[in-house]
Structures are given as structure tokens and as C-alpha cells.
Amino acid sequence: MLLQIILILAGIVLLGKTLASLARRRLTESFCIFWGLVSVILILAGSLFRPLGLAECFSLSGWWFLLLTGVGTILGGFWLSEAVAGLMRRNNELILKVALLDHELEECKREKDAHCDQHAGESGSGEGSYRDAQKTGSEAG
Secondary structure (H helix, E strand, C coil): CHHHHHHHHHHHHHHHHHHHHHHCCCCCHHHHHHHHHHHHHHHHHHHHCCCCCCCCCCCHHHHHHHHHHHHHHHHHHHHHHHHHHHHHHHHHHHHHHHHHHHHHHHHHHHHHHHHHHHHHHHHCCCHHHHHHHHHHHHHHC
């Protein structure tokens, strides 16, 4: 009976923590779906599971060990999911920043080329004027 209550409470707490993390944008939707399913499974296991002879299999210290191990595993996995989701979010931000920088670099190159072409046409001392001088020099000679 105590095991059932613990499973149901753990499922409810995990579901609440999952929804709160989704609201605070700490987890992605795929991680929230996974942890939502885990919490529903815990609640269903607590509701439907009837440990008939399980109490005699473990001592009280064994039950506490299993409880602490289970809670530690679930919390560790949840923390790891939050960390991975944060890294994924930062990676996406970096991808967007690199794309914006690439676009800005292309614009700067276009502006530089346009400015160089315009400057060469105005000064008359660019390659075009040099070639023109060579042509007129070869025609005259």
C-alpha cells in the first residue's frame, strides 16, 4: 500500500515538474512528452500494481534503498534532459547567429565590390584605363 502511494505521488510530482519546465521553456517538447509518459506510467503503476508477496522479499532498508535509487535515477535523468535541452537551445541560437553573420559578410562583399567598381570607373586609373592606354599606344605605334 505504501509503495502504491509513493508511485502515485512520484508520478504526480514528476508530471507537475515536467509541465513547469515546459512553461519555463527549460525542456523541449520531445523531452516533455517523454517525461509526461514516464509520469503517467508511474501513476498507472501505482494505481494498478498490487504487490501481494513483495513485502516479504525486501527488508525495510532494502525498500529505502530502492526508493532512493529510483528517485535519484529519475531526478538525474530529468536534470540531464534539462541540460541537453539547454544545450540544444544554445546550439540553435549559435546556428542562427552564424547564418546572420554569413549573410552580413556576403552583403559587405557585395558593397565592397560595388564600391571598388564605382571608384575604378570614376578615377580613370583602374585596369580599364591602363588597357585603354595600351590599345591606343599599340595603334599609334
